[in-house]
Amino acid sequence: MKKILFIGLMLSLLAFATSDAVFERTSVIVTSESSLEVSGKTNINRFTCDFDVNKLKNPIEVIYYLKHNKMVFNKTVLVLENECFDCGGKALNNDLQKILKTNQYPQITLFLNEISELEAHSDNILANIDITIAGINKNYKVPLTFKKDKGMLITGDLTLSMQDYNLEAPKKLFGLVTVQDEITIDFQLAVREN
Secondary structure, rough: HHHHHHHHHHHHHHOOOOOOOOOOEEEEEEOOOOEEEEEEEEEOOEEEEEHHHHHOOOOOOEEEEOOOOOOEEEEEEEEEEEHHOOOOOOHHHHHHHOOOOOOOOOOEEEEEEEEEOOOOOOOOOEEEEEEOOOOOOEEEEEEEEEEEOEEEEEEEEEEEHHHOOOHHHHHHHOOOOOOEEEEEEEEEEEEEEE
C-alpha cells in the first residue's frame, strides 16, 4: 500500500509519457504519520485492530514502467507481519492470530500490479492489487485518493470477505458471540521517495 502512495506522484507524469515500456527503479519510505487498521463487527459490537506502521521494512523497492495512462509495477510488494496488529487486548490479539492462521502464514502481502487515473487531472486513482492472506491470493481494484505535499498521502479503504480466504473466526460464549464475515481495511499512507 505504501507503494501505492508513490504511484500517485508518478501519475502526474503520465501526461508526458510515451507508451514505450522502460523500467524505472526507485524506493519509498512509509513514514510514521501513516495508519492502517482492520475493523469488523460481531453480533454485539465492533472491533478495530491497528497495524504498527513503524514495524514496516523500509525502504520499499518500486519497479515500474509507464504504459498509456497506467503505471505497471513489477515485484512491488508491501509485507504486513500479522503480529504487528494490535486489537486492544491480549485475548483479542490471540483471536486475530488464530483467524489469520499466523502459525502457518505469518504475513499478509499486498502486490501492487498497476495504477491508473480514475478521472483526468483529479486526485483519484485506481489501484490493481493482489492480496495474499493465509496462503490465498485475491485480486482487487481499489479506488484511492492521493495528495502531494512534502511527500504523498494515499488514502483508501477495502472491504474483504473472510470466507474468500477460508478464514473462520472463533465463536465465543458457546456461539453466542460471532464475528461477521466482512472486514474493512482503512489506510492512510504517508510516503516519501527515498
